[in-house]
Amino acid sequence: MLQRALEGVRVLDLSRILAGPWCTQNLADLGAAVTKVEHPERGDDTRGWGPPYLQAADGSDARLSAYFISCNRGKRSVAIDYGTPEGAAQVRELARQADVLVENYKVGTLRRYGLDYDSLKAINPRLVYLSITGFGQDGPMADKPGYDYVFQGMGGLMSYTGQPDGSPGAAPLRTGVAVVDLSTGMYATSAVLAALYQRQATGVGQHLDIALLDVAVALNANQGANYLVSGENPQRTGNAHPNCAPYEVFRCADGYLILAIGNDGQFARFCTVAGLPGLARDARYATNSARIEHLPQLRALLTEIFPTRTRAAWTGAFDAAGVPWGPIHTMEEVFAHPQVRHRGLQQVARHPVMGDLPMVRNPMLAGQTGPLQPPPLLGEHTAAA
Template identity: 40%
Template sequence: MTTLPLAGMRVIDLTRALAGPYCTMLFADLGADVIKVEPPAGDMSRTQGPYRDDDEYRAYGGYFASINRNKRSIVVDLSTADGANVIRELARDADAVIENFRPGVMDRFGLSYESLSAANPRLVYGAIRGFGDSRTGESPYLNRPAFDVVAQAMGGMMAITGQPEGDPVKIGPGIGDLYPAVLTAFGVMAAIWDARRTGHGRFVDVAMYDAIVSLCERIVHQHSYTGSVPGREGNDHPLLSPFGVFRAADGWVAVAAPLDKQWVRLCDVIGAPALGHDPRFATNVARLSNRAAVREIVEKWTGCRSRAEVTDALASSVPVGPVNTVDELFADPHLKSRRMLVEVEQPGSAIPVILAGQPVKFTDSPAEAFRRAPLLGEHTDEICTELGLSAAEITRLRVTQAVL
């Protein structure tokens, strides 16, 4: 029987909020044993909702459920000597430890990369911080806290998002957290691969600020090549035309036909074949110079048709798609067939909840099995037993509240 590709890998998850848990969820979804270590009060996101109306238990809401599935939970008080020892034992046989505390926090607990790797030389240690870690490069901002909106603002993203005469706009999803999370998962996996080859792990450091600058690569090369300072351009693209969102009779639709042959196809479909070869529009450079006219041409056709009609007419010729709301995502047959909306148990509620699925698919692997997010400390005894602790030792740790 085939297994998920990361089966047999163990990741110790010392993260909280969004970036870290999303990163470790990627490992858990693909089969790794992810042990979520929580403080006695639990991950801060447990209490942030939203909750089902019938959920009187309220062990956690949608925020926590969405990014902590497929994990096991142990409660450990890192500030106690016994608690720190539990983490050392967990790390001794782990492939990776991942945390997103501010610099120096884990060091103060006696759980630095250096101390953990001394006992497990092949250990990979992943860190997600606002402005990085001094182990990989100093920063004048090193000790500042950061959230998604700060990373989006400082990384250049908000300066190019929104209408030209409007205010800077934050991108809806927490991309300042999620993209660093994905990069950390990529870096940790690369280091695990190297550790299995060499026997030596590495410290993997991703700064949220750095990640967003990387994601905004286009403005970096534009400034380097031309000296320009790109700004907000609404839903248009500064280098491609047509490439944006156009009004339809019942909403909005995205149309992208920047290649000259795509423009010809678009003009054929909308009943204006002569415009496909008109010198004002025949090349992408020409269309950029006449972008307002291009928008008028496209919207004259899309504006009197529904999103479905526009999509059906163009889908075989040029990239096109409706601007969907979330209820429309729930009705989309693609997402159902691709298992991108998955049903998961919700403790305290009689009805399962729907979560966003895992987009990484594999042939020859079993269908993704999504276990609900764990209750706080749900697997503490189980994990402590796996470490070789006796029932008496576990009881002692519970009495001292080193574990719960």
């Protein structure tokens, strides 16, 4: 079972905010023993990123922010000020026994305390040392800090996200969650697992350099490839897909739905459902490339057709004909959805002080059972470290 895949692997987590903790939470979910080192007074910054907060079930003043809960389950928290000689020595001793260390400080910060890769490699050559930074370990901007929002803009994502020029509300737009941070955490998880696998053959660890800017550029995926092939900057297209059509949001008589046509056969079936079978034979719309070329005309036509029926009428006919579509759910609707419930995506972790903590199951652990370990209170495990 994947929940026990990393049993015996010891992770020392010096990271804060989201990208690093998302990585170490993945490792904890896979069975690694993760020790989170936090400042004795402040702790991880996200402990204060609220509201909302979950208050302690035992009536004490303890609380956890929802943000912190989202990315720190399964970890032990030890409160150590590594800025003191005693604290730095404690962290070095933990690193001596660790398989993995994850940190996301500015380049050079940990060197001042003897906690950089070269210093720790000398006492633990098997250590896999992961550094997550904004711009990487080298280059003209390596010493600069950065947050997810900055890299959504700098990496290009915001340049083609948002309503088109000339439309109401036209402007660059960020995503609703910190997608660069989260993706960095996933890339970092993969890199750590690969380094641990490689260590089996070499016997030694290595320094992994993961940069948010690198991830942001990679996340452009087909949009980046579109530019590299065509030499043309992708433009903001609102909810429309840059390479498939019709592939966007439409308003029905009583709300919205997502129409997701991925090939010409699906478009032909959609046209039949819409009562316009001839549209699929029209040279302007018969192929995906033609539909992209004539998208404004096609969109205007469909914008008039969709409000003639309710969502239920459209989606029932789509299901019967095999036409891809999707709803736009609120969070309440997401967690009430029968498929989400069937997959067990909402789970509960139980903490002796905080009580029941609502959590979201790791997508890697589908079909696997076992109690979730809650996120820790600040310094909860210091005495046992």
